[in-house]
Amino acid sequence: KRLKIPFHVRASKAKNAIASKLFNLMESKQSTICLAADLTKADAVIELADLTGPHIVLFKTHVDILEDFSNDFIKRLKELAKKHNFLIMEDRKFADIGNTVSLQYEKGIYKIAEWADIVTVHAIAGQSIIDGLKNGLQKISESRGLFILAEMSSKGALTIGEYALGAVTIAQSSDMVAGIVCQSNIFSNLGLVQLTPGVKLSQGSDNTGQQYNTPEFVVNSGADLAVVGRGIIEAEDKLAATLEYKEKLWTAYLKRISD
Ligand code: 5BU
Numbered sequence: 001k002r003l004k005i006p007f008h009v010r011a012s013k014a015k016n017a018i019a020s021k022l023f024n025l026m027e028s029k030q031s032t033i034c035l036a037a038d039l040t041k042a043d044a045v046i047e048l049a050d051l052t053g054p055h056i057v058l059f060k061t062h063v064d065i066l067e068d069f070s071n072d073f074i075k076r077l078k079e080l081a082k083k084h085n086f087l088i089m090e091d092r093k094f095a096d097i098g099n100t101v102s103l104q105y106e107k108g109i110y111k112i113a114e115w116a117d118i119v120t121v122h123a124i125a126g127q128s129i130i131d132g133l134k135n136g137l138q139k140i141s142e143s144r145g146l147f148i149l150a151e152m153s154s155k156g157a158l159t160i161g162e163y164a165l166g167a168v169t170i171a172q173s174s175d176m177v178a179g180i181v182c183q184s185n186i187f188s189n190l191g192l193v194q195l196t197p198g199v200k201l202s203q204g205s206d207n208t209g210q211q212y213n214t215p216e217f218v219v220n221s222g223a224d225l226a227v228v229g230r231g232i233i234e235a236e237d238k239l240a241a242t243l244e245y246k247e248k249l250w251t252a253y254l255k256r257i258s259d
Pocket of ligand 1: 181197
């Protein structure tokens with residue numbers, strides 16, 4: 001049933017402000033792309049954000065792969081997020097006890113809580129990880145959202161069966177959660193966003209276990225937002241590739257809600 005409901009209706013069902021913002025952004029930009037900016041130089045990430053920004057809704061970072069991270073990088077990225085109207089997700093995959101994730105979120109070199117609209121979180125540690133992350137937000141006044149990992153895209157992932165269902169239960173337990181990262185249609189809550197990584201124009205895999213499905217396949221498997229990394233960042237013409245994924249994903253979404 002969730003798959004048939006348009007994003008603007010689901011925006012009004014979301015308990016988390018960031019989830020609602022994502023649904024509205026997808027609708028207004030007619031884009032369901034979460035771009036995985038897996039590049040190791042700050043200038044290259046910034047250039048990518050400026051190029052693709054108008055056509056994406058979520059810019060996904062792994063700040064710990066940058067060789068030249070600085071506070072200035074964050075300042076420039078935030079400026080572009082404002083200019084092009086996209087949100088930023090640090091794909092940190094928090095997985096520790098509450099006290100530790102609270103420190104990892106708020107402190108250290110990256111101070112993720114200060115700038116990431118969204119972070120990703122493993123369910124392995126149990127529901128209390130959400131309370132830990134909430135603790136890391138005491139000095140933050142802006143809205144924040146979490147994406148809980150229920151299923152991973154890699155070959156042989158242990159995120160199956162009871163584990164995946166348990167992760168969905170955890171995701172539904174708090175209004176801090178904006179969505180669920182998964183590969184299949186495993187939840188029905190209208191107000192949560194399904195984010196699906198492992199997307200390329202043709203099905204296949206890389207040589208380190210990543211498994212890819214097509215835009216049409218993932219949308220029919222429930223993806224609201226599709227994570228595209230190398231499909232765009234390794235393309236000769238990154239802008240043309242972004243537009244191609246955007247069009248294919250949006251067409252599949254329109255077909256999904258109308259069929
Ligand atoms: P790719 O280049 O499209 O394969 O990049 C996929 C991105 O999504 C990459 O940044 C991963 O860290 C991220 N990812 C994933 O591939 N699979 C998962 O299950 C999760 C995240 Br969770």
